[in-house]
Amino acid sequence: MWCRGKVVKSGTMKLLPDNIKVLYFANDNLEPRVEIIKVKDNKRRISLCSSEESEAEYQEEVDDxxxxxxxxxxxxxxxxxxxxxxxxxxxxxxxxxxxxxxxxxxxxxxxxxxxxxxxxxxxxxxxxxxxxxxxxxxxxxxxxxxxxxxxxxxxxxxxxxxxxxxxxxxxxxxxxxxxxxxxxxxxxxxxxxxxxxxxxxxxxxxxxxxxxxxxxxxxxxxxxxxxxxxxxxxxx
Incomplete structure (x- = not known):
């Protein structure tokens, strides 16, 4: 699923820049993993999303x-x-x-x-x-x-x-x-x-x-x- 990334430091949370997204992959067959990517380089490659993701969730992140x-x-x-x-x-x-x-x-x-x-x-x-x-x-x-x-x-x-x-x-x-x-x-x-x-x-x-x-x-x-x-x- 697509997540709006946050950085936790000294007990506080900060939003990542708008062009950075945290991509979390998890299913029954693979170990969970997290990727941090630039949206500009990946926003047109919907195949990056796992088959279990909702396209609606991904679309909400596309605002340009x-x-x-x-x-x-x-x-x-x-x-x-x-x-x-x-x-x-x-x-x-x-x-x-x-x-x-x-x-x-x-x-x-x-x-x-x-x-x-x-x-x-x-x-x-x-x-x-x-x-x-x-x-x-x-x-x-x-x-x-x-x-x-x-x-x-x-x-x-x-x-x-x-x-x-x-x-x-x-x-x-x-x-x-x-x-x-x-x-x-x-x-x-x-x-x-x-x-x-x-x-x-x-x-x-x-x-x-x-x-x-x-x-x-x-x-x-x-x-x-x-x-x-x-x-x-x-x-x-």
Whole structure:
């Protein structure tokens, strides 16, 4: 369990600094042990907690809004998470993020991506790395699905690392947030191209400026090839 550490000296107790936590491990098979750790280095590694711990207890200790990943990411490093955390909607703050789709695990298939999200109702974070090693993507207020009409809300935004984070929020010019069919997934529109477009194999993509977000192209080139792709969703 996570404990708020205290130091006892000369009969008095003192709180440890906020960035220091005392982690106590105990179960029937191992000797109990205590570890003192820095929260900044470990707050996104929920796997440090024993299987008997309550995630709710751990969540109470997280108060800075940084995304907590319950699975390993091939694409998101600490500096990505720190930058993105400040731009996430308030309703996502403090919740762990779970990997629901990865080309490295599930293969490259838009159908599989849709299938993995069929029962979701929470927002999703799409992360792409192109063949030029550039990382970019989109936060969608709604999980991706096949739909005849556009869906989503003004919470939806685009992002790109160049290497610093650039974000593009809803311009208010139209509501072409997300649309999808079995042949492609589209985000943004209303102009000569989509802000982000992916084919059925999640291998060929394109990114253009569009009225929905008034964005610059997200990828290294307007037409790009996907090296890796992940989709994350919040859990509660």
């Amino acid at each position: 809004g940084l995304p907590i990943l319950t699975d390993h990411s091939q694409l998101l490093e600490d500096h990505h998470l720190e930058a993105l955390g400040a731009h996430m909607p308030a309703r996502t703050q403090g919740y762990p993020w779970q990997l629901v789709y990865s080309t490295a695990i599930h293969g490259s298939s838009l159908k599989t991506l849709y299938r993995n999200m069929a029962c979701l109702e929470s927002p999703v974070l799409l992360v792409i790395k192109d063949m030029q090693k550039k990382v970019f993507g989109a936060f969608s207020s709604d999980p991706f699905k096949v739909s005849k009409y556009c869906y989503g809300t003004g919470e939806t935004f685009l992002f790109s690392f160049n290497p610093d984070l650039q974000t593009y929020r809803w311009s208010g010019k139209n509501s072409y947030f997300v649309s999808g069919n079995l042949e492609s997934l589209q985000i943004g529109g209303g102009g000569s191209g989509f802000a982000l477009w992916l084919d059925a194999d999640l291998y060929h993509g394109a990114s253009f400026s569009c009225p929905t977000f008034l964005n610059a192209p997200l990828s290294t080139h307007e037409d790009f090839l996907v090296q890796d792709l992940e989709v994350w969703t919040i859990t509660n």
